[in-house]
Amino acid sequence: MVAMYKEGYSTSEIGKAANVTPRYVRTILHANDVSLRPRGSWKRKYTLNEDYFKTWSNNMAYILGFFAADGNLPKDNQTVSFSQKDPDILEKIKKEINSNQPLYQNAKTGVYVLNLNSKILKHDLMELHGFRPNKSAVLEFPEIPEPYLHHFIRGYFDGDGYVNYEQFEVVFVGGSIAFMERLRKILTKQNLNTTIRYYSNYTRVYLRGRKTIKLFAEWIYRREGEIFLQRKFQVFSNEYKHSSVLQDRIKKNTKQAVKKRKQLFLDKYQQSNNLEQACHYTRIVKATYYNWLKSDSIFRNKIQEIKSKNNFLKEDIVYYRIYILNNS
Known part of the structure; x- marks a missing residue:
């Protein structure tokens, strides 16, 4: 109490902090030979x-x-x-x-x-x-x-x-x-x-x-x-970070799933040498196959390896163009 009073706190503030009355604080100050400031002067400090x-x-x-x-x-x-x-x-x-x-x-x-x-x-x-x-x-x-x-x-x-x-x-x-x-x-x-x-x-x-x-x-x-208030803002920030991590994880899992499906298609296509059967087995439509063929050079090269003749690839391109025209 004495230290707080010398730092400039009022007897009312000290009383609230110590859960006692201002009068009791003044008693303690008197007992410790502390000179009291004029009442109200602390407010202007x-x-x-x-x-x-x-x-x-x-x-x-x-x-x-x-x-x-x-x-x-x-x-x-x-x-x-x-x-x-x-x-x-x-x-x-x-x-x-x-x-x-x-x-x-x-x-x-x-x-x-x-x-x-x-x-x-x-x-x-x-x-x-x-x-x-x-x-x-x-x-x-x-x-x-x-x-x-x-x-x-x-x-x-x-x-x-x-x-x-x-x-x-x-x-x-x-x-x-x-x-x-x-x-x-x-x-x-x-x-x-x-x-x-x-x-x-x-x-x-x-x-x-x-x-x-x-x-x-x-x-x-x-x-x-x-x-x-930093601690409340942090709760929201953690959620944003969690959402970002979650979205990255979803994208990563999606890429892995597509990669597996492409490999499954290649395996089935190599076995059957039949586009319809490979699409049916891997549950994709022909448009997906043509999109893979167009956008994925690794997939396209593996298809070329599977085919026994280059004209098969040309045939796929023709089919692709016909498919686009029929569905445009």
Whole structure:
């Protein structure tokens, strides 16, 4: 407690981190002969862009969405608070808002908290964007300009959403029915397969299906260089890598299958010296044979070796031309 206070934390922040009251913190500080700062002076120690929420940008929309999920406006002081178990995303938010306010970690829950002390920030979140103290159950979906909508959704997803690729689903969680119903309408408008379920204390919106979550990821991450939660982005990235590997494997298996079928055709053609029988045995049509003959020089050379006379190959070419004319 003494070390945190000397680093600039307030008694309220220290109390939250230690799960004790600010009064108890002050008692500990007095017991350790620590001189207390004038009440309220600590709030001016750290800098930030107090007008940040006045101007729309991609990252502002993201932070607004993240705040809708993991933010808080205390009733009793002029503070804007963000909470997350991943400190990296809070550091990115700090940097974006030009703040040097240190994070603190709640000793009981392990959650990291970023407190931005600004009357202006709090006012703008309430008056410009409609947020209220203790917003969980009464949160309204803010009016987001269309170009910034997917950034806001990405922010909310990073705060109160998760992806499960084993079941091919993305899930959003929220305490406000009105907010979640509006969220579902927006996602449905993006041609995503959505469902909604109501529980006693919260509501969930589901995106289901491999195609749907792929489209969702492409929508919210379509601009590089923006803020996002790395561990959630990585889940989508792993799926893309998996899909790429899967497609390469399919192509490889297809090539091997065609190679085997060609060899089977050659074996049967050598035995029968009959095009019809070889096609029937290997379950291909004549057009496939002619395509192999035209595009695969190795196959064509092996056919030449099988044939006892060159005019047989010429005969195949004639048949090929007749086949094309009859089917054109």
